[in-house]
Amino acid sequence: MFNLTLSFSQFGIQKTHFQLYDCQNEGLKSKQLQRDKQPIHLVTIKIRQLLQFNQTISVIPRILTQPSAAVYNDGLDNENYDLIVRLDDVIINEKTGNQYIAKELLGAGTFGSVYRCVKNNSNFAIKIIKNINAYNIQSMKEIKLIRFLNKKQEHESIIKLIDYFLFKNHVCIVFPLLGFNLEELLQETKYQGLSLHMIKNILKQLIAGLEFLHSLHWVHCDIKPENILFTDNTAKQIQIIDFGSATELNINLYYYIQSLYYRAPEIILGYKKTCAIDMWSVGCVAAQLYLGYPLFQGTSSFDQLSKILGLISMYFIMNHQIQYQLRIDPKQSKMLGLFYQREPKLCAQKFEEVSE
Numbered sequence: 001m002f003n004l005t006l007s008f009s010q011f012g013i014q015k016t017h018f019q020l021y022d023c024q025n026e027g028l029k030s031k032q033l034q035r036d037k038q039p040i041h042l043v044t045i046k047i048r049q050l051l052q053f054n055q056t057i058s059v060i061p062r063i064l065t066q067p068s069a070a071v072y073n074d075g076l077d078n079e080n081y082d083l084i085v086r087l088d089d090v091i092i093n094e095k096t097g098n099q100y101i102a103k104e105l106l107g108a109g110t111f112g113s114v115y116r117c118v119k120n121n122s123n124f125a126i127k128i129i130k131n132i133n134a135y136n137i138q139s140m141k142e143i144k145l146i147r148f149l150n151k152k153q154e155h156e157s158i159i160k161l162i163d164y165f166l167f168k169n170h171v172c173i174v175f176p177l178l179g180f181n182l183e184e185l186l187q188e189t190k191y192q193g194l195s196l197h198m199i200k201n202i203l204k205q206l207i208a209g210l211e212f213l214h215s216l217h218w219v220h221c222d223i224k225p226e227n228i229l230f231t232d233n234t235a236k237q238i239q240i241i242d243f244g245s246a247t248e249l250n251i252n253l254y255y256y257i258q259s260l261y262y263r264a265p266e267i268i269l270g271y272k273k274t275c276a277i278d279m280w281s282v283g284c285v286a287a288q289l290y291l292g293y294p295l296f297q298g299t300s301s302f303d304q305l306s307k308i309l310g311l312i313s314m315y316f317i318m319n320h321q322i323q324y325q326l327r328i329d330p331k332q333s334k335m336l337g338l339f340y341q342r343e344p345k346l347c348a349q350k351f352e353e354v355s356e
């Protein structure tokens, strides 16, 4: 909590709620003003009314984390075990003294929330893992793998690790700040799909990154548009992120991996995983970039499999004329050719053929 001279614009642009405290009454008079619930002019009037009393007003910085109510870890965490982070909170690596100042929430996933932070005028992305034991263990594996990959080669398609530490019982992983992800890019196109030239550029880099990962006998296990980010706004270079689900090739898992729309049939059927499961996801991503929407939108594992079989069997059985008569989207059928090549190099070749 800190004192400041109020300026209305400071409040007008808030996306989430903020709290006002009357210092003369030491926290007794708390007003939670929610922009979603009250029109902004009402909020402004209330602030004006408060100012007329010529009181010193302190503002608790805007909470970036959602939900924002304190529940666990002595009030430090919310109901999802996420650390509650406020604007300008300092996230410190106690060992090195590195201080990162929280600026904005970039995204939230299963394992934690990612914030844009600033240190010495440079931007970083910090993934703050939920305070859950299994997730802590998983995040340590993610750190170990990215360190291993970075050490082998600073591959341009793989995210780099900058720092990691424990802060208020949360594992924090510091990455370079990247640009938008492929899902956000599709959103920008109003889900109309990208040009073949752009898809080709993205896929080449994605396949090169996976080829490198697979050559070291690791499988990413969660390739999807949200985990492929451009390094900056020029939208030229991509990087693969989120190695939290990655596993070594020879380790058998007895639970479902991969996000449903990008899940390979052999995983749904319970067969042993190979690097080819990542290539299945690449095929799904390729189709999505072209079509603008996910090719197989199953509602369950079973439904996912039946959607895959439905489309693939059509590809086998029907010639182009029949496809046209049945009004099958020719874009969909064209992209299906990609699914038969699950070896990165051959897939790249096939893509060249398809996109010519």
Ligand SMILES: Nc1ncnc2c1ncn2[C@@H]1O[C@H](COP(=O)(O)OP(=O)(O)OP(=O)(O)O)[C@@H](O)[C@H]1O
Residues within 6 Å of the ligand: 106, 107, 108, 109, 110, 111, 112, 113, 114, 125, 127, 175, 176, 177, 178, 179, 181, 226, 227, 229, 241, 242, 244
């Ligand atoms: N380095 C980065 N720069 C910019 N944004 C990022 C960065 N890392 C992650 N993000 C954003 O945060 C989101 C969540 O990150 P991430 O996938 O690592 O979290 P997660 O908890 O492992 O998610 P999931 O539920 O997919 O496993 C991403 O989709 C992306 O939009």
